[in-house]
Amino acid sequence: QVQLVESGGGLVQAGGSLRLSCAASGRAFSPIRMGWFRRGPGKERDFVAAITWSYGRTDYSDSVKGRFTISRDNAKNTVYLQMNSLKPEDTAVYYCAADTIYGSAGRVPRQFDYWGQGTQVTVSS
Numbered sequence: 001q002v003q004l005v006e007s008g009g010g011l012v013q014a015g016g017s018l019r020l021s022c023a024a025s026g027r028a029f030s031p032i033r034m035g036w037f038r039r040g041p042g043k044e045r046d047f048v049a050a051i052t053w054s055y056g057r058t059d060y061s062d063s064v065k066g067r068f069t070i071s072r073d074n075a076k077n078t079v080y081l082q083m084n085s086l087k088p089e090d091t092a093v094y095y096c097a098a099d100t101i102y103g104s105a106g107r108v109p110r111q112f113d114y115w116g117q118g119t120q121v122t123v124s125s
Contacts, residue, residue: 002026002114004096009119012086016123020081022096022116033099034072034079035112038092038121045095047107049081059105064090086123093118 008020022034035050049070050059058070069082079096097112104111 002029002031002098002100004098004114004116006094006096006116006119009094009121011122011124014086014088014123014125016086017082017084018086018121020083020094020096020119020121022079022081024077024079024098029077031098031100031114032103033112034070035097035099036070036079036081037095037097037109037112038090039095039118040089040092043092045109048094050107051079059107061107083121086121088123088125091121091123093120 003025004022006022012018031053033050033052036048037045038048039045047061048064049068051070051072067085072079095118096116098114099112101113102111
């Protein structure tokens with residue numbers, strides 16, 4: 001069983017930065033991809049970014065490209081999301097996700113099989 005625990009959320013002013021972390025635990029953790037999603041107030045859970053575990057290939061939604069950076073530390077079983085130039089519309093609960101079985105390049109939640117509990121990010125104007 002895999003457990004994902006996010007941290008690093010909080011309240012920040014527009015233009016500021018936050019760094020989210022997602023620590024994974026579980027026997028023989030070896031995902032194909034790790035991803036970040038977010039759910040804003042009254043919205044669906046939307047794709048933010050993903051990274052392949054072996055080669056570090058990244059993918060970003062258009063709304064965060066150039067402002068957010070996803071990275072991973074394989075030795076620590078941890079994935080990060082560095083968020084810069086934050087905007088009020090980035091306010092959401094951010095979820096870490098792991099794809100251990102599908103191996104696709106998709107951006108939909110059903111293509112990830114493990115999820116963290118979420119961490120709140122609030123950007124004030």
